[in-house]
Amino acid sequence: MFTDMVNYSELMQKNEANTLKLLKEQQSIVNNILEEFGGRQIKTIGDGFFSQFNSVLIALDCGIRIQEKLAKFNSTRHVNQRIHLRIGIHLGDVEIMDNDAYGDGVNIASRIEPFADPGGICITEDVYRQVMNKSDLTFRPIGKKNLKNITYSPDVYKVILPWQDRRQKSDPTFPREKERRNQDKSYSDNLNHKTPDDGKKQKTKVITYLAILVMAVVGFVFLMTKKSTSSEKSRSIAVLPFDTITDATGNDHFAQGITEDIISKLSEIRGLRVIARTSVLQYDGTTKSVLDIAGELDVNTILEGSIRREKNRVRVVVQLIDVLTDDHLWTNTYDKELNDIFAVQSDIAQNIASALTAELTDNEISAISESPTINTEAYQYYREGLNHYYSYSFEGYNSAIEQYNKAIQVDPEYALVYAELGNAYGQIFIITQNPKDLEKGLSSINKALSINKNLAEAYKARALLDYAQSNGNASIKNNIRATELKPGYYDAIANVGNTYIELGNLSEALRWQERSYPLNPYSLQADWHRAQVYFMMDESDRGMEYIRIGIQKFNQGFRCRSMLIQHYINSKDFEQAKKGITDLLEVRKNDKSINDLWSIYHYMNGDFQEGIEYADKTPFPTDYSKLYHADMLSRIGKKGQSEQILSEIELRVQKRINAGSDIYRPYYVVAQIYAIKGEKELSMDMLQKAINRGFRGFGDDINFLSWKVNPIFSTFINDSKFIELQREVDIIINREKMEAGITSF
Template sequence: MPDQENSVRRLAAIMFTDMVNYSKLMQQDEAGTLKLLEDQQGIVNTILKDHDGRQIKTIGDAFFSQFDSVLVALNCGIKIQETLVEFNATRKVNQKINIRIGIHLGDVEIKDDDAYGDGVNIASRIEPFADAGGICITEDVYRQVMNKTDLNFRPLGKKELKNISYSPEVYKVILPWEDRRHSSDRAYPAEKERRGKKSKPEEKLSPTPAPSTSEKKNWMAYVFGGLLILVFGFILVNYFGFGGGPDSRGARSIAVLPFESMTDQAEGDYFTDGITEDIISALAEIEDLRVIARTSILQYKGTKKSVIEIAKELDVNTILEGSVRRIEGNVRVVAQLIDIKTDDHLWANTYDRKLDDIFEVQSDIAMNIANALEAELSPELTAELASSATQNTRAYENYLKGKEQYSKYTEEGHREAIKYHNQALELDPNYALAYAELGNAYAQMYNITKEV
């Protein structure tokens, strides 16, 4: 907690940026990802300087920045995403930088070039609700900018945030290059339609001349064409499942809810949460399958909401839920895939295995889900799903314990994280994910202690 005598409170706009799939990219290409991180820092720092923003904290691939103006903070976020769109345009998939941005306006405490308080925490908590390459803002930000910008916004509803006592309304920023109603579009009206808008006084209605025979024929053709479109649309909605409801775009989509820990020991959560995250990472490899990020589903841990409610909030058409029970050297994993539209089980299975077989269980779950959703798997992807970052169960457990300690965001937690990740690397020196998380823990320790 900052020393009250050497700190000052102020209302500030806080922007949080985070690289998408950072850990996964580190696992695939550590050197290449570190270069991307360097490029990201250069781009963000340059734009921050141009908008009088002040970087107050760096956590691995994430940035906290402070602004005196909430509108300037929003414009800075838009410029960052616009610059990255241009940066990514000519680069290969594994060389692109995709980030999410969250912006909140709140009362924060400033001390020693750092910021503390809910204002900082909320910005980081809403960031996962943004799309890759997108921006989310709170209602406090929305009220300040809604009449000062031509941007459009889409409400995402109230969101429960970890360790935050209230649920803020969150909005998605419709970026200019995403908005079909932008003025560069020929279909964009010169003036927005207003209910009850009156005609200008000088405008008079003139008598409408009787239609000619050719005009009648054209009119009948338009009516017949319109009827065909309506019939075709009815068939699509009712017989092919297009239209409203969860994931109205018709694409395959899935949310993996946090698996329930059935283990008696209090420490069972880290193992169960790790299995959930690994399944999400494996499914994210499947082409044409939209997978909700882990940070977006954490809010549903222990929730009483039905899968129908959750699917509607996340806009998905399938849900995977399950449980994990661990007894000594054995583990039981129960998983079931639910089709939201029919409320039927597309697939379900119970695995009773030795703990050393947990990697095989995770791979099998991902493969079965892919088959249930009729996803096409290339031989390369099949081999990748069957592989694991490590085959050492003890190294894997230390890695999961380290991640659990890191998520406490305390000096003691980061020291513990460093200890566990080092233990994982002693057991498996080639464990790339452990190296990535070890780097994050050391970066966070430096931010706290300023010691090298």
């Protein structure tokens, strides 16, 4: 009785009816194949099957047939209608008592099952020795595994299934099976000459030497509710980083640029799910197989290629692979002048669309065919600018601007560069709040749109500046316009969801996250923002789950760890909060932003002097950080310094309120200013206005302190009006949960 209940339970919570339907389909498929191979199903438990066979070879063949059947089943199904099994096979003693099974055979089979890939099979060394000379399959050793409650660590093998990636079969990093069989032959001979120990058997037990087949459903279903047509189900693609054949300086950046540009062009195609750059760049130089990558990204097709660049000549070799069949849907080799690289990118995108039977509209054909520039020098400055921008740092944004300006000097009509200039200035404005940066950003975006009124990147950049000015609905409008022009534009899709959080529309935020998450599951922000929504919905278990997933993906990432720390602070678990900060310092030793977390930690513990010292060392503090700083200064009697900080914040934030901000943040900031000053009625009035504009109990995604524990409101904690406002927010949260289909409150 074994099964991976983690994801199964999650699926049941999210959509019980759909999960039970899939489970019934799974049982039908598996039972029919078990009967065909003479397997005996001992027991099912939830999503898992426990079966036995009188031959390991038959057990293996049965497992392969099951996975083959499910692979074909999944190939025509939408992602939320697919069934994925992991299978583990072991040879060992089993005791059958009272229609139940016991013994190491059962335990080991269940323990190795999680090491299998989704849709894959793992076997122990005992099974391997029995089948290695009787099967044409390839088996990949994955080493000795420590198994819970098992006294020894068996060698475990992955079965390379017949339809899986050819590169994995020929991977030089592990031996071919004939060689390994020779290596293991002497051991097998010795094993065959051993005399088995009969032992004592109780009459009430039937002890058999069986092959144990344990099948567990694992949940790979995203929270996607948006329906798609049958033709869309198989239209998903990941463009892997192109290999660079030569070692010439700068060629790696050139190849990366080609990869990203192809992704961008494919994102123009409606109905094609294209994995975003962040999630595919991690596979640069990977030894993982195409099948493994496709499984991790949940796509059915992979584009891979190589680039050789010599002076002004470039050779691009590409192949489009159907992951299920390992067929080449399309291949081509381009030998071109460097100036023709833009036409090559367009041709690749159109051929992929044709291979995936996507019907392109005239607008899509035009967008794919269009070259943003014909000047390779300007293009290289643009690519270099993007490389700096992707550092997502103040220094990186400024360096990006330098390169973008060089590109414009070479090609003054390069609309895409003007749009990216707007992005960079927008990011700098968020940090500095300098109106000059805002003006430069708006000017750049207007220039981009004057050149190309249908440039999605320009609308996305304008949305960023709207957001930076606390104009949430305008930001959403411009981001949605960007997605209309470029349906697979991950950044714009994700930003819509994030902005809905600012407007307090959490159910709508989740819907847009469900659309964006499958496009970029390895984004630094994906799990962080998903966790944020669940924490705000008082769904801490789900929030913690995404935080852990995010940390697992990016161990050195700041945001997920920061939110985890602040969650512990909100829960008043200061011991865990302190440990979280210490752990963060271990992986980010020179990150001065951690001073902000130390400051909040000491603030919450009443160590105001210590908190002030860390606040003084925090680079680019947010308004919330400044508020906490001011409150600490006020509490130790430094009223003048506190007033100076509060006045600076209020003057700037009040301008946004006067301009009609529809985002809660400036109102919540001013409510805290009034509270620090002791002006309770004004603070309560601003809290009400903040709630009306989307405040749902937390500062923001960076300073995630709950108002229920915020020391600024400590004197209001028993005030009837404050309690009434909290109840109002609780009612809104419950409504949002119902609209999102979450009923666990």
